[in-house]
Amino acid sequence: LQSNSQEQQEEEDTPITRFQKYLRINTAHPNPNYTAPISFLLDQARLIGLTSRTIEFVPGKPILLLTWLGSNLNLPSILFNSHLDYVPAESEKWIHPPFSAHRTIDGLIYARGAQDDKCIGVQYLEAIKNLKSRGFSPLRTIHISYVPEEELGGFDGMMKFAASSEFKDLNLGFVMDEGQASPGDEFRVFYGERTPWHLVIRAEGIPGHGAKLYDNSAMENLMKSVELISKFRETQFDLVKAGKAANSEVISVNPVYLKAGTPSTNGFVMNMQPSEAEAGYDLRLHPMADPNLMEKRIAEEWAPSIRNMTYIFKVKGNLRDNLGRPIMTPIDDSNPWWFIFKQAVEATGGKLAKPEVLLSTTDSRFIRAMGIPVLGFSPMSNTPVLVHDHNEFLRDTVFMKGIEVYESVISALSSFEGVSAQVI
Ligand SMILES: CSCC[C@H](NC=O)C(=O)O
Ligand SMILES: [Zn+2]
Numbered sequence: 310l311q312s313n314s315q316e317q318q319e320e321e322d323t324p325i326t327r328f329q330k331y332l333r334i335n336t337a338h339p340n341p342n343y344t345a346p347i348s349f350l351l352d353q354a355r356l357i358g359l360t361s362r363t364i365e366f367v368p369g370k371p372i373l374l375l376t377w378l379g380s381n382l383n384l385p386s387i388l389f390n391s392h393l394d395y396v397p398a399e400s401e402k403w404i405h406p407p408f409s410a411h412r413t414i415d416g417l418i419y420a421r422g423a424q425d426d427k428c429i430g431v432q433y434l435e436a437i438k439n440l441k442s443r444g445f446s447p448l449r450t451i452h453i454s455y456v457p458e459e460e461l462g463g464f465d466g467m468m469k470f471a472a473s474s475e476f477k478d479l480n481l482g483f484v485m486d487e488g489q490a491s492p493g494d495e496f497r498v499f500y501g502e503r504t505p506w507h508l509v510i511r512a513e514g515i516p517g518h519g520a521k522l523y524d525n526s527a528m529e530n531l532m533k534s535v536e537l538i539s540k541f542r543e544t545q546f547d548l549v550k551a552g553k554a555a556n557s558e559v560i561s562v563n564p565v566y567l568k569a570g571t572p573s574t575n576g577f578v579m580n581m582q583p584s585e586a587e588a589g590y591d592l593r594l595h596p597m598a599d600p601n602l603m604e605k606r607i608a609e610e611w612a613p614s615i616r617n618m619t620y621i622f623k624v625k626g627n628l629r630d631n632l633g634r635p636i637m638t639p640i641d642d643s644n645p646w647w648f649i650f651k652q653a654v655e656a657t658g659g660k661l662a663k664p665e666v667l668l669s670t671t672d673s674r675f676i677r678a679m680g681i682p683v684l685g686f687s688p689m690s691n692t693p694v695l696v697h698d699h700n701e702f703l704r705d706t707v708f709m710k711g712i713e714v715y716e717s718v719i720s721a722l723s724s725f726e727g728v729s730a731q732v733i
C-alpha cells in the first residue's frame with residue numbers, strides 16, 4: 310500500500326516532484342550532463358512565461374539565463390544564481406540511491422544536489438511562478454542564471470560569464486547565490502567567502518642508495534616542509550579549538566596529495582632515495598588575510614630555494630578587488646540591499662543568523678570581485694550540513710518554506726526603487 314501511494318505521489322506535478330525530477334538528472338562530475346537539465350528548466354521557464362537565453366563560452370558548458378522584465382528598465386537588475394553541476398556520490402555508501410531522489414515517509418528527499426544546490430535552482434522558479442499567479446509585477450528586471458562547472462572552481466562557467474559583455478549588459482545591482490544549510494532555527498547568510506589557493510611544493514635532490522644517510526635528499530627537504538606546514542596548520546586550528554575564531558576566520562591548509570618514489574613493476578623501488586618529491590595543499594584564506602605575508606611564508610619557509618625547493622599555484626584566488634579592498638559585501642547602512650533582504654526574510658517569520666564568511670568557495674567570488682554586492686543564501690533551517698557528504702537530503706517542508714521565503718525576497722528586491730537623490 311505504502312509503495313502505491315508513493316508512486317501516486319510521484320506521478321503528480323507539484324513543486325516537490327519537479328524538484329525530484331531536476332535532482333534525478335545526473336550532473337555529477339567528471340561527466341555532468343548539461344543539456345538535460347537545461348531542457349528541463351527551459352520547459353519550466355516556458356510554462357511560467359520567462360524569456361530565455363543560453364550562452365556557451367566553452368563548448369559543451371552552457372549557461373542558461375532566464376529573465377522576467379521589470380517595468381523600469383533604467384534601474385539596475387537583480388540576479389539569482391545557481392549551478393547546474395554537482396559533485397559525484399558513492400552510491401553504495403548511501404541509505405537511498407543518490408540519483409533517485411527518494412522521498413521517505415517522513416518527507417526527507419535523499420539526493421546528490423538536494424542541498425548543493427538544486428534546491429535553490431527550483432525554488433527560484435517556483436517562487437516566480439507563484440508571484441506571477443498572484444499578479445505581481447516587478448519594477449526591476451529579474452534574471453536567473455544556471456551555470457556549469459562551479460564544483461570545479463567555475464573557471465569554465467561563472468568566471469567567463471562574469472567577464473563577458475553579456476554579463477555587463479545585464480546591469481546588475483545585486484546578486485543572490487547559494488549559501489549553506491543551518492542545523493538551528495535560523496537561516497544562514499554569507500557576505501563573503503574564503504579564497505582558494507591550491508599550492509604545489511616540490512623538492513629536488515641527488516638520488517642515493519636507500520641504505521645511506523646523507524643530507525639534502527629530495528624527500529628529506531620535502532618532509533621538513535611538510536612538518537612546518539603541519540605546525541602552521543596547528544596554530545590555526547588551535548585558534549578554532551580555543552573558541553577564538555570560527556573555522557572560516559582562520560587560514561586552513563590541508564595536504565591533498567604526496568608524490569615521490571621511483572616506480573617499479575610491483576610498486577616502488579625500495580632501496581633508492583628519489584631525486585624528486587612533491588606535495589599538494591588546499592589553502593583557504595579569509596578575505597581579511599594578508600596575501601603577501603602568506604606568500605612570503607611559502608617562499609621563505611615552506612619552499613625555500615636554499616633547500617632546493619620550488620612552488621607553484623594551481624589556483625590562486627584574489628583576496629582584493631581592483632581597488633585593493635578585501636572582497637566582501639557590506640552588511641551595514643552602505644548597502645540598502647542587505648536591509649531589504651533581511652526584512653523580506655523576517656516578513657515570512659524567518660530569522661537570520663549572524664552573517665558569516667563561507668568556509669569554502671562559490672561562484673560569488675567572481676561577481677563580488679567586480680564590486681557587485683552578493684549574498685550567499687540557501688533557505689534551509691533545521692537541516693544538517695550535508696554538502697558533498699553521503700546521504701545528502703532536504704526535508705520537503707523545508708523546501709516548500711524556502712519557496713515562500715524567495716517569494717518574499719524576490720518581490721521585495723525587485724520592488725526596490727533605489728536610493729533617492731541626496732538633497733543638499
Ligand atoms: C578552486 S575553487 C573550488 C570551488 C569549490 N566549490 C564548492 O565546493 C570549493 O572547493 O570550494
Ligand atoms: Zn554549491
Ligand SMILES: [Zn+2]
Pocket residue numbers: 396425460696697
Ligand atoms: Zn558543492
